[in-house]
Amino acid sequence: MDSSQEFKTVMSLVAALALFTSFVIPLPAHASPAEAQALVKWKSSLGHHSVSSLSSWTPSPRNATGSKLTISPCTWYGISCRAGSVIGINLTNANVEGTLDEFPFSSLSNLMFMDLGINSLFGHIPPQIGLLSNLTYLDLSVNRFSGKIPPKIGRLNKLEVLHLVSNDLNGSIPQEIGQLHLFNELALYCNQLHGSIPSSLGNLSKLAY
Secondary structure, three states: OOHHHHHHHHHHHHHHHHHHHHHHOOOOOOOOHHHHHHHHHHHHOOOHHHOOOOOOOOOOOEOOOOOEOOOOHHHOOOEEEEOOEEEEEEOOOOOOEEOOOOOOHHHOOOOOEEEOOOOEEEEOOOHHHHHOOOOOEEEOOOOEEEEEOOHHHHHOOOOOEEEOOOOEEEEOOOHHHHHOOOOOEEEOOOOEEOOOOOHHHHHOOOOOO
């Protein structure tokens, strides 16, 4: 192999290594203080049984002068971050009790993954859930949510998975779900839903479950 071929081979290996490390090296785990404070506010609205599992969710401490120190939620239980923002909340079976009334939907615009399954959450699913425009995975199964499935879920145009199994949801399946063209999993059984299946679900060509 001559020197020019050796150089090309080395450069190809360097390029491949750079591409590989761009996937495996974690991005900085610094999140917006506003996201942290919004999550703490939701925690404060939850029942006392939630305190132990969310003990790492603490508000910003103050320094000697009384000013608040910057705090990141990226090391908190159930929280994952990327590029300076919260992208995942996984509180499956975390003994969380309360509602989503104070959940900071508007503060978590980069949230992609949300699993609150197997808890003691109740009340309605707020229409503000439609603000999570980057959400791809949503699981609220095995809780005590009641009321109707909010039509605003149809705004989650990146959503691929929706699990609302084993709640007390009633009413009909909203037509707007048929707008979610990336859907591949939809699980709504063990609720009090009634009415016909919306014809719009026929638009979901990727739906497999």
